[in-house]
Amino acid sequence: xxxxxxxxxxxxxxxxxxxxxxxxxxxxxxxxxxxxxxxxxxxxxxxxxxxxxxxxxxxxxxxxxxxxxxxxxxxxxxxxxxxxxxxxxxxxxxxxxxxxxxxxxxxxxxxxxxxxxxxxxxxxxxxxxxxxxxxxxxxxxxxxxxxxxxxxxxxxxxxxxxxxxxxxxxxxxxxxxxxxxxxxxxxxxxxxxxxxxxxxxxxxxxxxxxxxxxxxxxxxxxxxxxxxxxxxxxxxxxxxxxxxxxxxxxxxxxxxxxxxxxxxxxxxxxxxxxxxxxxxxxxxxxxxxxxxxxxxxxxxxxxxxxxxxxxxxxxxxxxxxxxxxxxxxxxxxxxxxxxxxxxxxxxxxxxxxxxxxxxxxxxxxxxxxxxxxxxxxxxxxxxxxxxxxxxxxxxxxxxxxxxxxxxxxxxxxxxxxxxxxxxxxxxxxxxxxxxxxxxxxxxxxxxxxxxxxxxxxxxxxxxxxxxxxxxxxxxxxxxxxxxxxxxxxxxxxxxx
RNA sequence: GGUCCGAUGGCCGAGUGGCUAGGCUCAGCUCUGCAAAAGCUGCUACAGCGGUUCGAAUCCGCUUCGGACCUCCA
Numbered sequence: 230x231x232x233x234x235x236x237x238x239x240x241x242x243x244x245x246x247x248x249x250x251x252x253x254x255x256x257x258x259x260x261x262x263x264x265x266x267x268x269x270x271x272x273x274x275x276x277x278x279x280x281x282x283x284x285x286x287x288x289x290x291x292x293x294x295x296x297x298x299x300x301x302x303x304x305x306x307x308x309x310x311x312x313x314x315x316x317x318x319x320x321x322x323x324x325x326x327x328x329x330x331x332x333x334x335x336x337x338x339x340x341x342x343x344x345x346x347x348x349x350x351x352x353x354x355x356x357x358x359x360x361x362x363x364x365x366x367x368x369x370x371x372x373x374x375x376x377x378x379x380x381x382x383x384x385x386x387x388x389x390x391x392x393x394x395x396x397x398x399x400x401x402x403x404x405x406x407x408x409x410x411x412x413x414x415x416x417x418x419x420x421x422x423x424x425x426x427x428x429x430x431x432x433x434x435x436x437x438x439x440x441x442x443x444x445x446x447x448x449x450x451x452x453x454x455x456x457x458x459x460x461x462x463x464x465x466x467x468x469x470x471x472x473x474x475x476x477x478x479x480x481x482x483x484x485x486x487x488x489x490x491x492x493x494x495x496x497x498x499x500x501x502x503x504x505x506x507x508x509x510x511x512x513x514x515x516x517x518x519x520x521x522x523x524x525x526x527x528x529x530x531x532x533x534x535x536x537x538x539x540x541x542x543x544x545x546x547x548x549x550x551x552x553x554x555x556x557x558x559x560x561x562x563x564x565x566x567x568x569x570x571x572x573x574x575x576x577x578x579x580x581x582x583x584x585x586x587x588x589x590x591x592x593x594x595x596x597x598x599x600x601x602x603x604x605x606x607x608x609x610x611x612x613x614x615x616x617x618x619x620x621x622x623x624x625x626x627x628x629x630x631x632x633x634x635x636x637x638x639x640x641x642x643x644x645x646x647x648x649x650x651x652x653x654x655x656x657x658x659x660x661x662x663x664x665x666x667x668x669x670x671x672x673x674x675x676x677x678x679x680x681x682x683x684x685x686x687x688x689x690x691x692x693x694x695x696x697x698x699x700x701x702x703x704x705x706x707x708x709x710x711x712x713x714x715x716x717x718x719x720x721x722x723x724x725x
Numbered sequence: 726g727g728u729c730c731g732a733u734g735g736c737c738g739a740g741u742g743g744c745u746a747g748g749c750u751c752a753g754c755u756c757u758g759c760a761a762a763a764g765c766u767g768c769u770a771c772a773g774c775g776g777u778u779c780g781a782a783u784c785c786g787c788u789u790c791g792g793a794c795c796u797c798c799a
Contacts, residue, residue, distance in 0.1 A: 263799090265797085265799095270799085275799085278799075280799090317797075402795090403729065475798075480728095480794060481794095481796090482797095506799070507730095507793090507799095508792090508793070513792065519797090519798085557738085558792075560737080566737095568737060568749035571749060572749065617738065618746070622746090624746095635765085700759080703760085712762070715762080716762085
C-alpha cells in the first residue's frame with residue numbers, strides 16, 4: 230500500500246476530504262446498508278451498491294484486506310411512522326399470498342441476480358436482520374441500562390434529548406435538535422413516545438402482525454435502525470473504518486445508528502469515514518418506486534419501459550454510472566445511455582486490441598509515457614474514488630493503443646507489458662467492467678463459420694468488381710444485424 | 726416552513742483562484758469501388774447581477790431556477 234498514491238475520502242461526518250488511514254492496516258472494515266427485500270431492486274439501488282463495489286475493489290486493488298459487510302433488511306418495517314402502519318414484508322406477503330420469509334427469499338434472490346449481472350462483487354459477510362434478533366434485544370438492554378432508552382406500553386424508545394445532553398446528536402446530518410422539534414410533524418400513534426424526536430428501538434406487535442419475536446418488553450420486532458448498529462459492530466468491532474449507504478439514509482437512519490452505538494457503548498464516533506452515495510435521478514427527480522420512475526434491471530435490458538427508447542446492457546449502465554462521480558446526482562436518460570454505450574464500445578475495442586499489439590521498438594520509447602498514465606489513474610482514484618477522471622485517463626490510453634496499433638507509435642516489450650497491466654488492472658479489477666454481456670453468448674461456432682464464408686464470398690465479388698453482389702451481401706447481413714467492416718487488410722464482421 | 730445541495734459548451738459529465746477533463750454529437754481528414762465502420766484532427770463552456778483579487782467557472786453577496794432531506798427510501 231505504501232508504494233501507492235495516498236487515498237483521500239470525503240467524510241460525510243466532518244464534511245472534509247480526509248487522508249484514509251485504516252485503524253488496523255492492512256485490514257479495513259467496511260459496512261454498507263443493504264436493501265430491504267420486499268420488492269425488486271431498481272437502478273437507483275444498483276447505483277449505491279455499485280459505488281461501494283468500487284470502494285471495495287479499489288481498496289483491494291491497493292492491497293488492503295477488506296472485510297466488507299452488507300446487510301439484508303428482512304424484518305418487516307412499518308410503511309409509515311405510525312403504529313397502525315402495516316409492515317412492508319407482511320403486506321407484500323398478503324398481496325402475493327406467501328409466507329413473509331418467502332417474500333424475503335424471493336427478493337433476496339432477485340437482489341443477488343441483479344448484483345451478478347452488474348458484476349458487483351459479493352460482500353465478505355451478508356448478515357440478515359432476522360438472524361440477529363437476539364443481539365438486537367441485547368443492544369436495547371444496554372441502551373436502557375445506560376439510561377438512553379425507556380419502555381412505553383411494550384415498546385422501547387430512544388431518548389434523544391437525554392442522549393443529546395451527553396453526545397452531539399445530529400452531527401452527521403447537520404441537524405439541530407431544536408430545529409428538528411419545530412419541524413416534527415404530528416403523526417398518529419406517537420403518544421407512546423415521551424418526545425416526538427424519540428425513535429423506536431423495539432415495537433410491540435399487534436395480533437395481525439406476521440413477523441414478531443419474544444422480548445423482555447413484548448412480542449414484537451426491532452426498530453429499523455437497530456439492525457445496522459448491531460450487525461456492523463458485531464462483525465467489524467465497536468470501531469471500524471468505513472460506513473456507507475445512500476444519501477437518503479443519512480437522516481434519520483444513520484443518525485440514529487450513531488446514537489444507538491454511542492448509547493449502547495458510551496463511546497462516540499465509532500466509524501472513521503462515513504460515505505454517502507448520491508441519488509440516481511430521472512428527468513431531474515430522484516428515482517423512487519413511489520414516483521413510478523424506477524427501472525428494474527430487467528426493464529432496462531429489454532427496453533420494456535415507457536421512458537426507455539430501447540434496451541441497454543448492464544455493462545453500458547455500469548459504465549454510464551461510473552462516468553459520473555458517486556457524490557453527485559446522476560441523471561438517467563436515453564441520450565446519456567447511448568453516449569455511454571458508444572464510449573464503452575470504443576474502450577472495449579482498445580482493450581481487445583491490446584493483446585495483439587506488436588512491441589516493435591527495441592528500447593524504451595519516451596513518447597509512450599505509461600508510468601505517467603498509471604500515476605494519473607492512481608491520483609484520480611485517490612481523490613475520493615474519482616472514476617470519471619480515471620475513465621478520461623483510460624481514454625488517453627485508448628488513443629495510445631490505437632496509435633501503436635496503427636504503427637504511429639512504437640513501444641518496447643516492457644512498455645507493452647506495462648500498458649497491458651495498467652489497462653487490465655483498471656478496466657477489469659477497479660472499474661469491474663467486462664468485455665461483453667454473458668447474455669449475448671448465444672452465437673455458435675457454426676454461425677461464425679457461415680458468416681466468415683459469406684464475408685469471403687463478398688470479398689471475392691469485390692475483387693471481381695462485382696459491386697452488385699458485394700453490396701447485396703452487405704445489405705442482407707446488415708438486415709440480420711451484422712455489420713461488415715472493410716479495412717486495409719480485408720473485411721471483418723461484427724454483431725450489432 | 727426548516728436544513729442542505731446544485732446550475733458547466735448541442736447532450737452527458739469532471740474540475741474549486743491562473744495551465745484545464747473525458748465521452749457522445751457535429752465538422753474536416755485518412756482509409757475506401759461507394760458507403761459504413763474505425764482511426765486521426767478540430768470544436769473553449771461555466772445561470773444572472775454585483776463584489777474581492779494582478780487574475781474568478783472556482784472565493785463572497787444577492788437574484789432566478791432546480792433538487793434532496795425533514796416520513797419508508799439506495
